[in-house]
Amino acid sequence: MNLPSLQAETYTSASEIIHSAKAIRERLLRPANAYRPPVTFPEPPKPQIKRKPRKEVQHDAHVIDWQAKKEAYDAIEVEARKISCRDYIKQRCDELGVSYAEVTGPSRVRHIVDARQLLMFEIKTQVKPSISFQELGKLFGGRDHTTCLHACMKHGYEGTGGNKSERDDIQKIKALHASGLSQAEIAEQVGCSPSTVRRYTQESRQSAYEAKLAKKRLAARKHYEQARKKARAAG
The missing domain is CATH 1.10.10 (Arc Repressor Mutant, subunit A)
Structure with a gap:
């Protein structure tokens, strides 16, 4: 029987013997669930789905009217972000000749009421159309939402929904x-x-x-x- 020839390893120092024995022991006693680098496979090509072209939806007249108004109000919203509602009220108060405290206060003097109603209408239609009437009332001293609605309708407000x-x-x-x-x-x-x-x-x-x-x-x-x-x- 022919046996393979074995060559004995030679070591020059005791530290080499210790390192070699440690490497052999780690290789032989390594657990079965030891970490192994994952095997990567190439990703399969994604299937190309042919989508059917969408049919053009024919909306009713009131829906088209609502979409046009919404686009206009969205454009106003973009411009309105440059100035806050309170700053706009203060700026317009100087132009109308009334003070901010009078407009937001309980005064019922005729020219102050007219200025207050005009500012409510401008805030709702020009500055921030998405504001609710409850929030609009809080800007003017905590007034009721029906007061704000009456003020806006007095100047021709018809709502955003067509x-x-x-x-x-x-x-x-x-x-x-x-x-x-x-x-x-x-x-x-x-x-x-x-x-x-x-x-x-x-x-x-x-x-x-x-x-x-x-x-x-x-x-x-x-x-x-x-x-x-x-x-x-x-x-």
Whole structure:
């Protein structure tokens, strides 16, 4: 039997023997769960998903009006960040000839009230349209939100949601429906979707049905009361 030839290692000092024995011991006694560098694999190519082109959404007239107003108010918000509401009020008070303490105080003098209402309207429409009426009232001495709403509406404030145009569209839809036009014809004239026309016409039908039902109930109640009176008189 041929055995492999072994060569004995030679050491020149005791420290070399200690280091060699330590390395052999660490190699032989290393635990099975010792750290090993992770094996990296190349990432697979990402699948290319073909997306369908989005269809253009046709909004109703009141939605288009609301979007235009929102874009205008967003542009105002960007400019309004350069100055705070309180600084704007103080600056405008100097221009209007009133003091900041008078505008934010309890005074009800006519020219001070007019200046206060004008500043409320300007803050809501020009400086910070996103401010609520509660926050607007706090800027002017903790006034009620209905006071701020009245002041803004006095100068022509109609809100940011296009409510006026929406009410006009609803009235027009109901008038055309009463004239006998179909839902498709009404949608084409008003500039909205047929589903919008269907929703408002169904509401009008439902309200008419409820009124008719209430009238029948009232007639039945009157008939019952008359029969009861006759029975009492006969008894």
